[in-house]
Amino acid sequence: MQKPIATTRSATGIPTGRLAIWWVLASEVVIFGGLLASYLMFRLGHPEWANAAAVTNTWIGAFNTFVLLSSSFTAVLAHQAAENGDGKLAAKYLMMTIAGAVTFLGVKSFEWYSEISHGYTITTNGFWSFYYTAAGLHAAHVLAGAVIMLFIAADAAKGKELQRVEYIGIYWHFVDVVWIFLFPLLYIAK
């Protein structure tokens, strides 16, 4: 397949793929940033939300933070391996990162199941609306990242398109960073 010309040209001196992923993230900053900023202003204006926040389970949140931090670590090791030309090792680290994503989503499902079965749903009140919207949008990003990573890992194992390992890694670290802020906002601030 012929490559689009844009992949080989760069006015900024930054590889086009990497520039593109940063553009995606710049827009994601506004998406998540807008959501979290809205949550924050409502939370500060509504002291009664603390009653709802008291229900979220800090330990589950902390465990998932640990899972995402670890998956970020394996993602950056994959990047390092890809740069050394070791596609097989890069693919292995990417699969470990995917395992982290699956663990995260599994824990999240359990957590939501338990909360929903106790009657806390997205329509319960303002806090729970934000809780499910923000964590849900984030979980969708985890899922999307894991799926894309599967394709990139398959290529990397054959030593193809190794530069993509870095790009998916940059995206993955961003998903990690979003969770780093969601954790104190939804779980620690009681």
Added chain:
Amino acid sequence: MSQHTEHKGERHGSHHPNYKAIYFTLLALLVVSVVGPFFGILWVTLITAFGIALVKANLVVQNFMHLRWEKRIMKWMLATSLVLMFLLFAGVAPDVMRHEGARWVNDAALAAVERGIAAPHHEGEAAAGEASGGAVTEAAAAAAAPGEQAFDAKGAFTTVCSTCHGTTGAGDGPGAGALNPKPANFGSGAFWEGKTDEELVKAIREGGASVGKSALMPAWGGLYNDAQAKALLAYIKTFKK
């Protein structure tokens, strides 16, 4: 550092700091952010929760995402997004965070706060809150409005209280693990010793702190009126052994 390395050519990716050290630093910071709130001091919690979140995010962005070796244009791009986010906050927050000003009052928001914090409930206010798009949804209003309908104490206990107190009242609900002190065990005789009904209803409606108990027990007065709290207490007494 970035200034120096930026001019070293196009292969920015060849920078690989000690990832393991950064990873363990991140884990240590995570532990601090979880331990912080146990002191129960507001400013300590704020620093360990949000201050550390900033430090962690910065570590990840600079080292894992390699932003410190990235060209300056990229940093400006991201800075622009962040500025837009703060502009949104600064522009909207005054209207959302304050519920009254010199010439205006947000009745819906005030009513929502009042409903949420153990205040007497008036159905009219709830309706007004819905109509003008208050932060409280229909479900919350419905839960707060049961009024004359028969009150299902067992159902309320299962939906709300059991999260921490457990379905059998033993203080072992799914939320209990995170709490210190632990939620009350209604099966234990020691719990019931020297406690009056009045005091217990007050704890349900105004929170644990109102009767000198743990502040982790929230105030449920927004959900249950006096009669409903008494019905709840009667149900809770069935756990007594």
